[in-house]
Amino acid sequence: MRIVPIVTALALALLLALPANAHPTADEPSGAADEPSNAKAIQWSPPAARDTGLYVERGNVGGFLGYPFTLDTELAADGFVFGASGSYLFLPFLGVEVAGTRQNLDFLPALVLEGEPSLSRGTIESFVISASALFRAPVSSKVAIYGTVGVAYFINDFKTDSTTAGELAEFAFLAGDSVENALGFNFSGGVNILLYRSFGVFTEVRYLRATADTTAMITDEVTQISAQFPSTQRLQSIVWSGGVRFYF
Amino acid sequence: MAPSSTSSNSRSGSRQRVAIAVFLVVLLAIMTQAGLSGAQSQQPDWLIPGAVLSAAALQDAYDVPPAGPARLDYRLWRLAAVQRDQGQAAARAYAAEQRIPMRGSDAVVLIHEHARTFGERREEGLLKAMNPADEVLFAAIEQAIASRVEALGGAVRGRVLNMVEAAVPVANLTGLLGASEIGYTEPSPVPHVEMIVSQGVAVTGADRMQQSSAYHFPPQESVRVGVLDVAFLGYQSLVGSELPTSIATQTYSTGGLSGSGLDPLSRQHGTAVAEIIFDMAPDAALLLTNMETVFGHSQAASWLLSNGVDVINSSLSWFNVGPGDGTGPINFDVERSAESGVAWVTSAGNMAQRHWDGRFRDPDGDGWNNFSGSSETNPALLAGDGSLTVYLNWDDWFTSNQDYDLYVFFECSSAAGASYPCNGETVTPPSADQPLVLAGVSRNPQKGTEAPVEQVTVTATAGPVVAHVAIRRVKASRDVQLETFYVGDILTTPAFVVPEGSITIPADSRSAVAVGATYWSNDNLEPFSSWGPTTDGRSKPDIVAPDGVITVTYGPLGFYGTSASSPHVAGAIALLKSRMGLYSNEQLVRILYGRALDLGPPGSDNRYGAGRLSIDP
DSSP: OTHHHHHHHHHHHHHHHSOTTOOOOTTSOTTGGGSOOOOSSOOOOSOOOTTSGGGGOOEEEEEEEEEEEEOSTTEEEOSOEEEEEEEEEEETTEEEEEEEEEEEEEEOGGGOOSSOOSSOSEEEEEEEEEEEEEEEEESSSSEEEEEEEEEEEEEEEEEEOHHHHHHHHHTTEEEOOEEOOEEEEEEEEEEEEEEETTEEEEEEEEEEEEEEEEEEEEEETTTOOEEEEEEEEEEEEEEEEEEEEEEO | OHHHHHHHHHHHHHHHHHHHHHHHHHHHHHHHHHOOSSOSSOOOTTSOOOOOOOOSOHHHHHOOOOOOOTTBOHHHHHHHHHHHHHOHHHHHHHHHHTTOOEETTEEEEEEEEOGGGTHHHHHTTTOSOOOHHHHHHHHHHHHHHHHHHHHTTOEEEEEETTEEEEEEEGGGGGGGTTOTTEEEEEEOOOOBOOOBOOOOOOOSSHHHHHHSOOOBSOOSSOOEEEEEESOOTTOGGGBTTTBOSOEEEEEESTTGGGOSSOOHHHHTHHHHHHHHHHHHOTTOEEEEEEESSHHHHHHHHHHHHHTTOSEEEEOOBBOSSSOSSSOSHHHHHHHHHHHTTOEEEEEOOSOTTSEEEEEOOOTTOSSBOOSBTTBOOEEEEEOTTOEEEEEEEESOOSSBOOEEEEEEEEEOOOOOSSOEEETTEEEOOSBTTBOEEEEEEEOOOOSSSBOSEEEEEEEOOSSOEEEEEEEEEEEOSSOOEEEEEEEEOBSSOOSSOOOTTOOOBTTTOSSEEEEEEEETTTOOBOTTSOOOOOTTOOOOOOEEEEEOEEETTTEEEEEBSHHHHHHHHHHHHHHHHHHBTTSOHHHHHHHHHHHSBOOSSSSOBTTTBTOBOOSOO
């Protein structure tokens, strides 16, 4: 939760601190990027020509840090989300985006409100690779809003709560819960802010969702008797993130 | 050197001959002591010797009452006679002594369907439900039985397999004779709790697991443990302290949960059992139910199953309700519970020192079984004011045409000739060399529709007395395999004991977890803990667990016997279930077997089973 204002504040600080008339593209007139900056105050320039800044972006790569908000009672965020993304525009307003997002969600079986829990207490570690259509709309040479929608492939791993696992191990029981990889979808909306030449920041909200097959399993290491419980677990989160991007 | 050497060799040879002679003498003495006659049991020196019974006509020698009519248990026939000749009060006293359950002035009896539909299910061991055709046929038979019972002024209580339990006025019991639909009528069997009280505490490793946070997929609701017992006197005062607050109860006993017709310790038996389960599995919910008879057992089991129990503990022993191969009406309740996924944990029995079995032997041809050598009785010292119930059965289940009778004699004096006091009466010995007088007899007829069982209870009314048990062949085409159990207040073990096969019902069930007893502090097998195998050769008990543990109910002297061991295992299953809910109850049972501390011969055996219960690996 605390990362949200941090990311937002970081983005605003960079916006204020860096030259407002930075231009990112190689198509700009020579010397334009070397104009002195005005760091003392925000002075909005007259509307830039539509052949500068984010108007002429062809794509970007960047990294981000964020925080996941869960929508299911049994899931809770475990630390920050981080990842990287890249996009390429085929048309001024349309492109593709590929992103990789790493998120950890704690599974709390005691908080399952309906039905049986799918897993024992532990953490679902997911690396989400998403491929999305990108829609963007620059509102100025420095600001562009965008949205994505596409598929998301969750590469999952489950780590049993270490205390639980340790105590079980003391009695020679081995917890072997697992969460299978799953294909889902994602969509997002965000704002790109160009700060300096080809460097900018962004903030976005992204919804990630998939339903993964799960297997809860316990094994008695003395007798090798195992018990399994196959089920499914919905993995969904709203990730609010911010980061930096390099435009080309 | 040579002479010296020769002399030395000579002395050495002499010593060898002396040693061999001594060895042979000792061996001869041992062989003589053992009878060396192919006996299946041995009698230690300190035990009461068996007796040779008179070969004279029984009626003259021992004043034996005549046998009863076919298809009616001897005790019921005697009960009706006692009421007719001596009145209701005497009949009630006789019923109490002979363990015949009563409802007011009615005797509770188990009426066996005539064998014409029974044979096929006999082959199936009574473990499977009747097929539809049998159901239709038995429904008609049941209706006929019910009509007859009602015509006699009685009432049907319910049905168990191919048997109907009914309350019938004692005066009209003989009215059941002659009914073609009835194969055999007996007093509804009642269980024993086999009280043994002393000192100790439990050691299983359960406390460590209770204190740990070792959870994996715990059930969302409390694990439910059913306790099926004879009585739960005083349980209310322990709720919230020694027993959980989550308790449900249901009684199928005329005396309510406190039981009736039981001694004070037996009335607290279920409470002490429940205490141990709670000690082992404090998060479990307990369902307490008690009963008196076979049909009550069926009702209690059904109630527990309908309430979704995971584990059932029955620290009870039944006798003469099955052949000991896991079949019979009590075993049926175990098997149907297992089919529902319920773990049925039961005491193995405390009969290792009170059990004898062997093939009928009569080398002198006088009709009396020879227990060993020339001994035609198997004596034990009965405590003053104590009672002894002797159960006899043989391998001709479920219906028998091999007729044997059971006798109990009191040995009151070795003086010959004159009359003398015996057990509160003045008796005259039957012959100059025969100090035995008849104390009790069971003369069930076995003419093809009756069970191969006999049961008699005798009471010492004037101080300790030696009770001699004898078995007599009435009419048989073969020498059957006999089995006897002594239940009651005997101060010595019977002279001839065979601990093998002393497992009781329902511990012989295929699906039951049969629990033997080891002393908590040293893992020594309790000498009374019953041994396997079952009559069909399966290894039992399955596991052993501590006894001698302290309970509030029985105080610091402790709770001894397999009755105390069984709830340790039931509680251990519940504890593991509450921690690792994915495991089925059957899997948890196997896990406990695998984790048991192996005792006795390596691997599973007929005394310790898999070993002593241990949750810790």
